[in-house]
Amino acid sequence: xxxxxxxxxxxxxxxxxxxxxxxxxxxxxxxxxxxxxxxxxxxxxxxxxxxxxxxxxxxxxxxxxxxxxxxxxxxxxxxxxxxxxxxxxxxxxxxxxxxxxxxxxxxxxxxxxxxxxxxxxxxxxxxxxxxxxxxxxxxxxxxxxxxxxxxxxxxxx
Amino acid sequence: xxxxxxxxxxxxxxxxxxxxxxxxxxxxxxxxxxxxxxxxxxxxxxxxxxxxxxxxxxxxxxxxxxxxxxxxxxxxxxxxxxxxxxxxxxxxxxxxxxxxxxxxxxxxxxxxxxxxxxxxxxxxxxxxxxxxxxxxxxxxxxxxxxxxxxxxxxxxxxxxxxxxxxxxxxxxxxxxxxxxxxxxxxxxxxxxxxxxxxxxxxxxxxxxxxxxxxxxxxxxxxxxxxxxxxxxxxxxxxxxxxxxxxxxxxxxxxxxxxxxx
Numbered sequence: 001x002x003x004x005x006x007x008x009x010x011x012x013x014x015x016x017x018x019x020x021x022x023x024x025x026x027x028x029x030x031x032x033x034x035x036x037x038x039x040x041x042x043x044x045x046x047x048x049x050x051x052x053x054x055x056x057x058x059x060x061x062x063x064x065x066x067x068x069x070x071x072x073x074x075x076x077x078x079x080x081x082x083x084x085x086x087x088x089x090x091x092x093x094x095x096x097x098x099x100x101x102x103x104x105x106x107x108x109x110x111x112x113x114x115x116x117x118x119x120x121x122x123x124x125x126x127x128x129x130x131x132x133x134x135x136x137x138x139x140x141x142x143x144x145x146x147x148x149x150x151x152x153x154x155x156x157x
Numbered sequence: 158x159x160x161x162x163x164x165x166x167x168x169x170x171x172x173x174x175x176x177x178x179x180x181x182x183x184x185x186x187x188x189x190x191x192x193x194x195x196x197x198x199x200x201x202x203x204x205x206x207x208x209x210x211x212x213x214x215x216x217x218x219x220x221x222x223x224x225x226x227x228x229x230x231x232x233x234x235x236x237x238x239x240x241x242x243x244x245x246x247x248x249x250x251x252x253x254x255x256x257x258x259x260x261x262x263x264x265x266x267x268x269x270x271x272x273x274x275x276x277x278x279x280x281x282x283x284x285x286x287x288x289x290x291x292x293x294x295x296x297x298x299x300x301x302x303x304x305x306x307x308x309x310x311x312x313x314x315x316x317x318x319x320x321x322x323x324x325x326x327x328x329x330x331x332x333x334x335x336x337x338x339x340x341x342x343x344x345x346x347x348x349x350x351x352x353x354x355x356x357x358x359x360x361x362x363x364x365x366x367x368x369x370x371x372x373x374x375x376x377x378x379x380x381x382x383x384x385x386x387x388x389x390x391x392x393x394x395x396x397x398x399x400x401x402x403x404x405x406x407x408x409x410x411x412x413x414x415x416x417x418x
Contacts, residue, residue, distance in 0.1 A: 034310075043322075044319050055355070056355060056359070058367055091220075114212055
């Protein structure tokens with residue numbers, strides 16, 4: 001066949017080779033079909049490890065127990081037993097190394113998350129002892145009168 | 158000159174060749190076969206939400222945002238809590254100010270645009286809170302629509318987003334019927350709840366489960382018959398969201414009503 005027929009074909013072939021080459025360079029080597037097959041598992045395998053390596057910030061009360069056993073026992077024997085330390089004290093991160101001290105949330109806003117009374121009898125909220133923060137000593141911090149680790153006891157601050 | 162016999166032969170070969178789809182060759186890939194035919198996984202993460210227990214404190218939302226580094230003041234969150242108030246006149250009032258990051262500290266319903274609707278306690282028929290998060294569907298539509306393979310499902314059922322590979326086209330955000338996906342304001346890629354994959358794979362619970370003082374949220378492994386969450390899902394009357402979409406969501410709810418969408 002004549003040359004002018006072949007020339008466009010060479011160009012097409014060159015483009016195909018270029019695309020394949022670019023794919024070979026750009027697409028990571030661990031990219032492929034995962035355990036969930038073509039439809040749901042098409043991914044870069046290395047990304048799973050990246051997500052697993054995200055830093056844990058909330059270490060849970062069991063971590064706090066190691067050093068603060070007294071406070072742990074205090075709250076665990078009170079009606080507030082189910083509240084995790086870090087809900088009020090903030091995430092432990094690498095405490096005590098970094099940060100050396102945690103910022104405790106003493107604000108009324110924290111307590112009224114549960115204790116602002118809402119008349120919702122079909123939900124757990126309606127069964128919690130609640131107040132109206134506008135009329136219930138609006139000038140004071142809750143912890144002035146109530147001991148948060150055991151609301152049955154009086155404040156120690 | 159081609160004779161009739163050769164013509165028929167070549168026609169048959171050509172038709173046969175055209176009819177053979179590319180996918181037919183995949184049959185010979187044993188890896189693909191194994192992935193599609195066998196299900197030997199020991200773990201499949203599921204979630205259980207008890208709407209009776211939830212009080213709308215929003216501790217879960219706060220913990221989630223800090224744990225997963227979602228910008229705290231941006232109006233996006235991986236998990237949120239909705240309030241449903243159904244009044245005697247049959248109206249359904251739903252709100253979730255800031256995703257309930259700071260809880261619900263007023264009886265007024267946030268109707269948007271800085272406006273609030275007051276509801277008298279004696280008008281309330283039903284009122285409750287519904288926590289929402291990614292359903293980690295068995296048939297995730299968000300994964301199907303991804304054109305680049307940046308979002309995918311792991312062997313243990315969690316749908317993840319590859320931040321390096323995502324091009325930010327937003328198809329998955331549109332594709333999710335539950336609206337759990339959003340653009341991460343810092344990384345500028347699709348973002349979603351992944352059951353705190355870094356925690357559950359270390360034997361911990363998700364940040365929202367740990368932060369919940371009322372046991373309203375629980376995470377479990379449905380492949381383990383001894384798991385307390387599995388036992389509840391198998392024996393109690395649990396419900397799922399938007400079953401009609403066929404997504405097979407794996408977040409199960411106790412105490413849903415028809416008003417919950």
